[in-house]
Amino acid sequence: MGVYLPMGPQHPLHPEATLVKLRVEGEHVVDADVDASFVHRGIEKALEHKTYTQGLYLAERICGICNVAHTTCYTTNVESLAGIEAPYRALYLRLAVEELARIHSHLLWLGLFAHTMGFETLFMLAFRDREPVLDLMEEITGGRVTTGYNVIGGVRRDVDPGLVFKIKGVLTQLKERILKYKELFESDPVIQARTRGVGYLSKNEAGELLAVGPVARASAIARDVRIDDPYLTHEEVPFNVIVYDTCDAWGRAMVRLDEILESINMVQYTLDHLPSGEVRVKVPPFFRPPPGEMSSRVEAPRGSLLHYVKSDGSDRPVRYRVRTPTLANLASVVTMLRSRNGKIVHIADVPVIFSSIDPCICCTARVTIFDERGHVLEKPLNELLDMRRGR
Amino acid sequence: MNEGRELDEKTVLLELKERLGSVLIEARSIGKRRVLVTVDRDHYKVTVLALKELGFDYVDAITGLDAGDHLEVITHLGRKVSVSIKAIVPRDDPRIPSIIDLYPGVVFYERETWEMFGIVFEGNPRLTRTFLPDDWPQGVYPLRKDYDARRPEPAR
Structure with a gap:
């Protein structure tokens, strides 16, 4: 049994609006996903x-x-x-x-x-x-x-x-x-x-x-x-x-x-x-x-x-297409945030891990994002609201 | 990893023509270290596979494009020589095989193209709305040409 822990979209350690959704068991992060679509500008x-x-x-x-x-x-x-x-x-x-x-x-x-x-x-x-x-x-x-x-x-x-x-x-x-x-x-x-x-x-x-x-x-x-x-x-x-x-x-x-x-x-x-x-x-x-x-x-x-x-x-x-580096690295950071192969990820390490890719959300949110293996959020905002109500 | 390092655009073209032959609708160099290959959607995956066997282990991006009478999916592969595989997708039946089994990292690129152009990548298990607002109308694809960005449809 895990607990979902949202970090963001507004968080003191995020310079930009980002939602890092963590599934935690105790202090261990077992799954993660990133939603950075809060500043999309088309x-x-x-x-x-x-x-x-x-x-x-x-x-x-x-x-x-x-x-x-x-x-x-x-x-x-x-x-x-x-x-x-x-x-x-x-x-x-x-x-x-x-x-x-x-x-x-x-x-x-x-x-x-x-x-x-x-x-x-x-x-x-x-x-x-x-x-x-x-x-x-x-x-x-x-x-x-x-x-x-x-x-x-x-x-x-x-x-x-x-x-x-x-x-x-x-x-x-x-x-x-x-x-x-x-x-x-x-x-x-x-x-x-x-x-x-x-x-x-x-x-x-x-x-x-x-x-x-x-x-x-x-x-x-x-x-x-x-x-x-x-x-x-x-x-x-x-x-x-x-x-x-x-x-x-x-x-x-x-x-x-x-x-x-x-x-x-x-x-x-x-x-x-x-x-x-x-x-x-x-x-x-x-x-x-x-x-x-x-x-x-x-x-x-x-x-x-x-x-x-x-x-x-x-x-x-x-047509003009822009593919930014942070978009390319999001698949990697989601994997880094997940405890696997004996490597335990603690909640306290999440800010360090997330900022270690140097995320640039205003670049990326222009395009798309967000992932999670097995768990897909169809309505991130609604789920976030539900989560807040439940808290 | 050789990653196509020793190949230049002429060798890549020759190798592709040799391996795929008449599958290629068009294959030419569009600039220094730039190759453009056009195929139909049935031969899209074969072409990606041929490049993977040539040592291309990196996908730069997947671009969707609305060409009027049909849609296009352009996959940019390669680190040194950049090969753009353009797959023609009919407008009334926008489906194309996913290459997620060859390159797991492309999952976001395919999802973005699906969301913006309505092109279904068959085999990608995570084609869900993630990027457009929750109340965006169903079946409206903002990067298609028939969508007028200056007068967006009312959200509700």
Whole structure:
């Protein structure tokens, strides 16, 4: 006999409206499902009514934190469909800004992850270290978080040598801090106790459930779009794919911390090797790509992101599809939350496990979600209300 | 895992043509590392299986599409070369076999397509409404072209 325990949709440990439904026996979680459909906005349909130029600004608003990944994916997609070539310098700048966005996204995650562990000091420190990166974003793009940097045909602003010097200085300081955090995760007994062996996802499971991003890479699967399907100038910028084989929340944390270090190196390398030239080619606002279809993939901070577009030759897409990384990882997190094969999941571990995939619900709720093996909720809201009445 | 790593889009096309032959209505490369294959729904699963045997162990997404006189299910497979299998589904009988037994992780993608386009994935045990509001009218599929997003039907 189990008890259903709803966590959310409003919960102090969820930054976004998410309902995690747990079936518990005592302190043990035996089954789980996730319902993240509370912020659905119908963006895919709305994109069919926008011109390609207008669609960019809507695509940017799919998600606040991963907006650079979404615009990179959108512009790459529409450019290859329409045969537009962005200047070489613009590709380098896109890569630099994408990696800066990865740094601030991972730092945001580090803070929220520390918060779910009850480690509020680390939350404060991570957010303090994120500030200088956001200031850099503002100086490069004009916006701290929603950047509006990528446009069809290039990027909106260039960088000058003074700014390059400043960026490199800030990132060198940040590197010191990240190395400190890595040391902390490796040595602190409390962090170890809260994350080691928690949220276990074996390599087989991760492969079968099609996990992406740091979740897959912490389970020893080297899936990275930047290596598999380079979309900017990744062939020319050296970097390592970080892989851990601990298959737990600790591994996911270490993957992200190491990725920040890799991203810092990538930004510095990119800025050192910036080619000269224009940063943007002019594209008419109502351009019409030829009939056809195209898909593009980007390694967003949370994993692989896919955009697909079909054109009939008019100035608006017939269909625009977005598959976000959190949607791909939800099958994995539902499995992680379930006690199985001798791995017991405690209620107290649920926030840590759930935040270890870096869930981005506003990205995902645009599409669909929710699962449970054997137990399917046909009317989540009604059941939730019933549950409240019964309590 | 080789995951199609050593294959480029030309080899994938050749291999597919060799294995499936006349099953393919259309098979061409639409860009760098992008392959588009069109089949009818009876040969959809055979095509997915052929790719799985070629070493494709990853499904990126499943996309539904309303092409006017028929519906389409587009399955994007592969990490390095991305193969999009487009299966044609008749509008008056929107059914297609599920590939959940080949790739367990696709369960959400199929459910989303079912909900948004009304395409039934036969063999997927969890085709239940999860994403549209509880009071959404039955039989109304918001991503089909005959649904006008600017004037939504009254909820009740």
